[in-house]
Amino acid sequence: MRQIVLRRLALAASLTALLALGTSAVAQFGKHSAEEKINVSSYPANIQSNYKVFANKCSECHGLASSLKQSRSPEGWTAEVRRMQAMASSHINDSEAGEILKFLAYDESHRKAASREAISANTGNAPEVAGRQMFESYGCSSCHSVAGVGNTSSALDGIGSKRTAEELKRLIVSPPSGSTMPPMSVPDKDLENLVAYLLTLKNR
């Protein structure tokens, strides 16, 4: 009887230790929530180790969510990572930057591509419905809001009354020079859906 109680106590103690370890591992990994991370266990070993560098270095100043959602061309990511390296107080050397870029490229062509495939493969989706899901999937809402949801510093409400389909396409994949909107990497069929959605955002 006594032994069982002791064992229970020992079990409780080791569980507490495990929990404490869990929290400190999270704390050390960055202050950001678990849902911002992704499961990379099916990625090749070298990409998994690139992911660790990314998750560690790119969470120093902000969460990982933007990079895990938004899409850039390879040149676009190279420019973005260089920009981050140049920021005062960033500690990312060129070899780490190279590893981060390998992870980002792999993740674009696998996880991100698959999630967008899944949206367009859902044939029940009308273009504007698929487009609304793509708006989320591409991380547009980290910089834009619609009906108060998302980043309200740049609201897109009413954009469908202001811009034509052609203008919208250009604004998304090749914003005018001097614009602070980064050129997003969006294949044509996804772009059609996104634009169909944006065109529904009329002034009321």
Ligand code: HEC
């Ligand atoms: C030294 C701090 C710092 C580090 C380290 C850092 N960033 Fe940033 N990042 C910022 C700041 C500040 C902004 C917002 C201002 C801007 O975009 O210029 C930003 C913006 C961004 C954006 C624009 C998207 C958005 O939603 O605003 C992306 C993408 C991004 N960072 C990716 C990365 C990646 C990838 C890494 C790792 C290579 C990284 N960051 C490391 C400071 C940092």
Ligand code: HEC
């Ligand atoms: C890193 C932040 C960021 C991301 C991500 C982003 N945008 Fe933008 N976008 C901006 C900013 C800032 C502007 C304002 C451009 C300027 O400087 O004039 C803008 C402008 C626009 C405009 C033109 C608005 C107008 O009034 O003419 C459209 C349309 C647009 N974005 C759509 C999108 C879509 C769709 C996505 C996702 C595929 C997206 N944006 C992702 C920052 C972003």
